[in-house]
Amino acid sequence: MATYGSQNYNSNFRRNMNDLPLAAEFERLLVGQPGVARQILPYVEMFAAGLSPEGRPAGVFLLLGPTGTGKTRSVEALAESLHGSNRHILRIDCGEYQMDHEVAKLVGAPPGYLGHRETQPLLSQARINSVASERSTLSILLFDEIEKAAPSMMRILLGVLDRGILRLGDNNLVNLERTMIFMTSNLGADKMQKELTPTLGFAAPVAQGKAAAASRLESIGLAAAKRKFSPEFMNRIDATIAYQPLDDKALHQILDLQLDRIQRHVDARLGARSFELEVTPKLKKFLLEKGTSLEYGARELKRTIQRFILQPLAGVINTGQIPPGSLVDMDLKNGEKILIRIHTDDEDN
Numbered sequence: 282m283a284t285y286g287s288q289n290y291n292s293n294f295r296r297n298m299n300d301l302p303l304a305a306e307f308e309r310l311l312v313g314q315p316g317v318a319r320q321i322l323p324y325v326e327m328f329a330a331g332l333s334p335e336g337r338p339a340g341v342f343l344l345l346g347p348t349g350t351g352k353t354r355s356v357e358a359l360a361e362s363l364h365g366s367n368r369h370i371l372r373i374d375c376g377e378y379q380m381d382h383e384v385a386k387l388v389g390a391p392p393g394y395l396g397h398r399e400t401q402p403l404l405s406q407a408r409i410n411s412v413a414s415e416r417s418t419l420s421i422l423l424f425d426e427i428e429k430a431a432p433s434m435m436r437i438l439l440g441v442l443d444r445g446i447l448r449l450g451d452n453n454l455v456n457l458e459r460t461m462i463f464m465t466s467n468l469g470a471d472k473m474q475k476e477l478t479p480t481l482g483f484a485a486p487v488a489q490g491k492a493a494a495a496s497r498l499e500s501i502g503l504a505a506a507k508r509k510f511s512p513e514f515m516n517r518i519d520a521t522i523a524y525q526p527l528d529d530k531a532l533h534q535i536l537d538l539q540l541d542r543i544q545r546h547v548d549a550r551l552g553a554r555s556f557e558l559e560v561t562p563k564l565k566k567f568l569l570e571k572g573t574s575l576e577y578g579a580r581e582l583k584r585t586i587q588r589f590i591l592q593p594l595a596g597v598i599n600t601g602q603i604p605p606g607s608l609v610d611m612d613l614k615n616g617e618k619i620l621i622r623i624h625t626d627d628e629d630n
């Protein structure tokens with residue numbers, strides 16, 4: 282009862298700062314993928330109410346879809362809204378466990394085997410518990426690029442999904458009933474890409490209608506997953522979620538979110554020396570053209586912001602040109618030139 286009883290409900294579902302409910306915060310952080318909250322949050326709610334079934338993880342999700350559309354971001358958004366920070370994720374990059382012998386790093390070598398003492402299993406109870414927080418006892422476990430996992434890792438995972446228990450190399454048991462498992466994959470992404478950018482002469486996705494395109498992508502993803510994974514495995518997944526390509530409005534919103542984040546970072550880091558950052562619509566348009574595409578979604582946006590916002594900004598901060606409390610207005614001039622104007626209170630007088 283004390284572990285995940287309903288008395289934890291409020292602390293699980295309210296942020297300390299401004300009392301936003303978890304769902305609103307999650308949807309603020311994850312843009313343009315409405316199905317994701319709808320499919321994941323009910324499991325979080327069941328967990329908080331103490332109604333998650335026993336003997337299995339609190340939720341198992343397979344996230345499919347084109348690159349840069351928010352699969353990994355969803356898991357981070359959940360960690361942020363649930364625990365207050367995206368550091369509260371135990372992330373396993375399956376690309377590092379493509380060979381059976383590498384899987385020992387996850388569960389530890391059996392006694393008597395070489396490396397038994399040195400290998401601290403990555404999936405120990407302590408590590409899983411360490412990503413929960415005082416706000417919620419739900420741990421988030423992420424397997425990125427699950428299609429790359431070695432067959433022995435898939436067997437281990439199947440056992441986990443089935444019983445919510447993991448047996449380590451030293452025979453200790455790890456309980457994953459208070460864990461939500463996310464697996465991301467690019468399975469079917471190539472085919473989805475072709476669907477999104479049809480060769481000349483075929484109907485463009487816009488013409489097909491958004492809903493039709495979405496369900497087409499979903500069936501491509503699901504078919505690819507069914508080809509790759511066994512029926513037992515697929516049966517133990519609570520929801521397979523197909524991510525949709527982001528439209529212009531969503532990409533714009535993502536840019537605004539990231540600029541917002543920079544402002545908060547400036548406020549937190551510079552304290553009294555902080556300033557207000559403003560980016561003109563012209564520069565925003567440029568950032569979107571450079572940093573987003575149908576092919577890579579919003580994947581390159583961060584790098585673009587780094588190059589065209591943060592780096593020029595660092596220059597003027599370091600030369601002491603920004604008086605505290607000024608308005609720093611960033612604009613685009615002559616192609617790719619960034620123009621920074623600094624407005625102070627004095628100049629208004």
Ligand SMILES: Nc1ncnc2c1ncn2[C@@H]1O[C@H](COP(=O)(O)OP(=O)(O)OP(=O)(O)O)[C@@H](O)[C@H]1O
Nearest residue numbers: 310311312347348349350351352353354535579580
């Ligand atoms: N729907 C979204 N809402 C908010 N931010 C997003 C969204 N999609 C992408 N982003 C931004 O783009 C970056 C890349 O997205 P993310 O890592 O989630 O892609 P992905 O779908 O996991 O792609 P991949 O298949 O390549 O791993 C994120 O860090 C985030 O800043």
Ligand SMILES: [Mg+2]
Nearest residue numbers: 352353425465
């Ligand atoms: Mg990802």
